[in-house]
Amino acid sequence: MKIVVLNGSPKGEISVTMQYVGFIQKKFPQHELKIINIAQRAKQIENKEETFQEIIEEIKEADGILWAFPLYVFLVHSQYKRFIELITERSAAAAFKGKPAAILTTSIHFYDHTAHNYMQGICDDLDMKFYASYSAEMRDLFKENERERLLHFFQGYFEAIVRKAPAINVYSPLYLQPSEYTPKTSPNPIDTCGRKIVIITDAEQDHSNLKQMVDRVAEHFTGQAEVINLHDIDIKGGCLGCIRCGYDNTCAYSGKDGFIEFYTNKLKTADILVFAGKIRDRYLSSLWKTFFDRGFFNTHIPSLAGKQVAFLISGPLGQLSSLRQILEAYTEWQQANLVGIVTDEEPDSQKIDNCLRELAIRSVEYANSHYIRPTTFLGVGGRKIFRDEIWGHLRFPFAADHHFYKTKGLYDFPHKDYSTRVLNLILGWLIKIPAVRKKIYGTMMISKMVEPFQKLLSKL
Ligand SMILES: Cc1cc2nc3c(=O)[nH]c(=O)nc-3n(C[C@H](O)[C@H](O)[C@H](O)COP(=O)(O)O)c2cc1C
Structure with a gap:
């Protein structure tokens, strides 16, 4: 064969x-x-x-x-x-x-x-x-x-x-509902409180909905947002996978194209980032993918920590739960805050208008209060994989990561928690005694679990 x-x-x-x-x-x-x-x-x-x-x-x-x-x-x-x-x-x-x-x-x-x-x-x-x-x-x-x-x-x-084994498709074909977004209300600018806002898009000439969404959000930000099209950035090529960045985050492309400067001067200095893209097959465009891959010169260091991130997506995101998860997980592992995702799937342009305005309001509100929502399994799980890898097999060649994880206290393995270790040792022995075990797993467990919380509440 x-x-x-x-x-x-x-x-x-x-x-x-x-x-x-x-x-x-x-x-x-x-x-x-x-x-x-x-x-x-x-x-x-x-x-x-x-x-x-x-x-x-x-x-x-x-x-x-x-x-x-x-x-x-x-x-x-x-x-x-x-x-x-x-x-x-x-x-x-x-x-x-x-x-x-x-x-x-x-x-x-x-x-x-x-x-x-x-x-x-x-x-x-x-x-x-x-x-x-x-x-x-x-x-x-x-x-x-x-x-x-x-x-x-x-x-x-x-x-x-x-044996010419049969197969059944798991993923339904994407149903592309052509709905046109045309803003219905006049823009209603909000006070951006001096926040630095950058909107990054890959909109092309015929991406009317995406362009309109970008324009509308930019208008809400009282013209304070800088809109950058990825097509205008000098990107010589995709990530080479060479891991030259591992030592000190210096990319092999440094000085050869405009990507590092763009990422460092525009993204890293922003308070609010809006990523806008049109779905292409079951992801965004390969240009957006180049952006994410080339961002790897920051290796496993969350380079957008503390920022507010919002997505404007044109296309059937509602049918692409895996892509939605990628956007959520990307934001979480970056230790940024996902303000929200607005798509053009909604046929009522007025509703999209309202959601875009809400997105802009929340971005500024959260930026002002430095709100970062708690991470879910997406962020917690990912962080633990990186932590274990950088501590172990990947310490070389990712020297910069190791330095960062060590100095920022990211090696938070449970074995450093000495009081829990002592408690586990004592309780581990105690539950071997049948009478004690019966009591602990019988009446004590539920009440003892909330006891420390109750103590805390009475103090607060
Ligand atoms: C830029 C870059 C991005 C990567 N992203 C991921 C990732 O998202 N998830 C993962 O598990 N491994 C990731 N890896 C690790 C590679 O998938 C892994 O090292 C793979 O075995 C490399 O295979 P290759 O030598 O065939 O290119 C990444 C590696 C590089 C260099």
Whole structure:
């Protein structure tokens, strides 16, 4: 069988993910795993029509397609995303139709599920026969049991292809309700209290709704907001994945394009950030993805901590819960405050007007009171993954992260909590005594749980 491997690493074949593919190839020599470097050659694929067509021809002839990619900031790399956009832009979806598809990712399991959701959604949109996805932790290949698990997965995938296994789409096609947003009320400016407001958009000429939403929010901010279009920023390319930023947050592109300056001078100095984008397939545009990937020069340091962040989204966000989660999680891990998300799905322009004004009011209110809403599992879970990784395996090469986490007290492992440790030791022994155990788990548990709260309340 011939399996086409669409490689999503910007590092081409010198990539962790491709070592996993190499392992599969070694164990299944009867099948050909043809690797095509997508993310690394994205510009060439886009600019040279023949290169794109050659890939499509390979796909047509393949018995199966493996989407093999590293996790990049909650999703696939921006250049892989661009290739996915080209498939519909160049009407090449038919080549994928009915092909048995599987996903293989390597990552540190930080939002691997949102990347998988996205990619499976794309497979469903392309009408492929989706087998399953496999999320390998980047070091799994060193463990024998993980290697066995991986082989199991691929054995199953190959067998499914042979028996023409059926598949049912998980993600419904997106229903695109064309509703036009035209502001109904005249702008009603609010006092921005001297806050620095930056609106970043990727709006293009024909993105009428998005442009109108951006304009309306800017008007509410009494013209104090600076509107920056990502198309006007000199961005030479996507993140290279080189991790040169690991040492001291110096990007390989430093001095070569305008992104670092833009991020440092515009985003980091703002009090309120409004991100505005139009949905493209099941995410925002690949340009927005480039923005998020290139922001990685800050490595695992929350570079937008304390800021108010709002999103203006044009498109069917209500049908893309995974994308909504990415926007929420991005804000939470940044330790910023998600003021809200306004979309143009609502057919009543008046309601959108009202929501945009409310968004502007709350942004300033929260900025004034420095309000950051508590993090949910999205932020807490993500922070713990980073904390453990930077303390352990990723301390090298992420030296800047280690310094930051250490000085900011982010290594808050429970083993430092000595009073809880002593209490756990004593209670751990006590509950071994049947009579004590009966009492604790019987009558005492519920009342003792609230006792410290009651003491606190009586003091406050
Ligand atoms: C810019 C950048 C962004 C990353 N984003 C994520 C992420 O969101 N989640 C995650 O679990 N790992 C993330 N990683 C880790 C990579 O996914 C992981 O190291 C992967 O194995 C690299 O594979 P490759 O060598 O094939 O490119 C990121 C790495 C880089 C360099």
